[in-house]
Amino acid sequence: MVEVTPPSLPAARRRPLSPHLGIYRPMLTMMMSIAHRITGAALYVGTLLLAWWLIAIATDAKAYAEVTFVLTSFLGRLVLFGFTWALFHHLMGGIRHFIWDAGKGMDHPEREYLAVATLVGGLVLNVIVWAIAYAVR
Amino acid sequence: MSDKSYSLRTPLNVVRHLGAAHGGTHHVMHMRFTAYALLPLTISFVWIVLGLIGKDYNTVRAELSHPCPAIITLLFLLTGIYHMKLGMQTIIEDYVHGESSKHWSLWANTFFCYVIGLSCVYAVLRIGFV
Numbered sequence: 001m002v003e004v005t006p007p008s009l010p011a012a013r014r015r016p017l018s019p020h021l022g023i024y025r026p027m028l029t030m031m032m033s034i035a036h037r038i039t040g041a042a043l044y045v046g047t048l049l050l051a052w053w054l055i056a057i058a059t060d061a062k063a064y065a066e067v068t069f070v071l072t073s074f075l076g077r078l079v080l081f082g083f084t085w086a087l088f089h090h091l092m093g094g095i096r097h098f099i100w101d102a103g104k105g106m107d108h109p110e111r112e113y114l115a116v117a118t119l120v121g122g123l124v125l126n127v128i129v130w131a132i133a134y135a136v137r
Numbered sequence: 138m139s140d141k142s143y144s145l146r147t148p149l150n151v152v153r154h155l156g157a158a159h160g161g162t163h164h165v166m167h168m169r170f171t172a173y174a175l176l177p178l179t180i181s182f183v184w185i186v187l188g189l190i191g192k193d194y195n196t197v198r199a200e201l202s203h204p205c206p207a208i209i210t211l212l213f214l215l216t217g218i219y220h221m222k223l224g225m226q227t228i229i230e231d232y233v234h235g236e237s238s239k240h241w242s243l244w245a246n247t248f249f250c251y252v253i254g255l256s257c258v259y260a261v262l263r264i265g266f267v
Contacts, residue, residue: 057264
């Protein structure tokens with residue numbers, strides 16, 4: 001067995017530090033990694049809206065009218081637009097993770113293409129779904 | 138090899154053969170399994186909601202009470218909320234380091250996910266059965 005006791009400092013204090021984000025040049029792959037986490041956290045909070053909508057349907061027509069009034073207002077639509085974008089962006093990011101889990105797309109040009117595909121794919125899907133929403137309304 | 142004066146792992150860790158989280162394989166795998174399931178479930182759920190836009194209360198309620206949309210919604214909710222519980226746990230473990238604050242944040246995460254999950258499932262079942 002290797003000697004594990006450090007010469008002077010406790011082992012915990014001699015562990016390497018993570019790179020500091022503040023001195024990193026922002027890169028698309030890095031921004032998409034952060035965006036994946038932020039959209040995930042936003043969707044977490046967004047479940048409150050989903051719960052409100054479902055509970056309102058389960059309650060009565062008056063409760064449903066209230067939730068519809070709020071969600072179809074200008075601010076409500078703005079929040080919902082962001083909510084669905086977060087959903088599709090996170091979905092695209094998930095597909096990117098599936099590709100990585102298969103051991104593919106981690107080298108230089110591919111990972112940049114995947115980062116762009118995540119960003120563009122999420123935005124395009126969101127616009128398509130909202131176009132359908134306005135068309136069937 | 139001869140210059141190994143210390144390890145990055147603490148002595149207790151070396152004995153236990155565990156990381157800081159004391160386990161995590163099932164966390165990683167469940168994150169993947171729920172993600173695979175959520176791909177078709179999310180698309181299906183968005184499709185269901187798109188079909189309800191602009192319809193009056195009675196129609197929305199009637200359509201959601203059909204078995205197929207109700208089952209897809211339930212699966213989407215349960216899988217999604219489990220997925221987001223795992224995800225938020227990772228975020229907490231990454232950023233909240235105080236022993237007490239981490240403990241209570243993890244508790245709050247579990248509590249929120251059970252409350253939101255049970256509320257949504259109750260609502261869907263009520264739409265279907267009442």
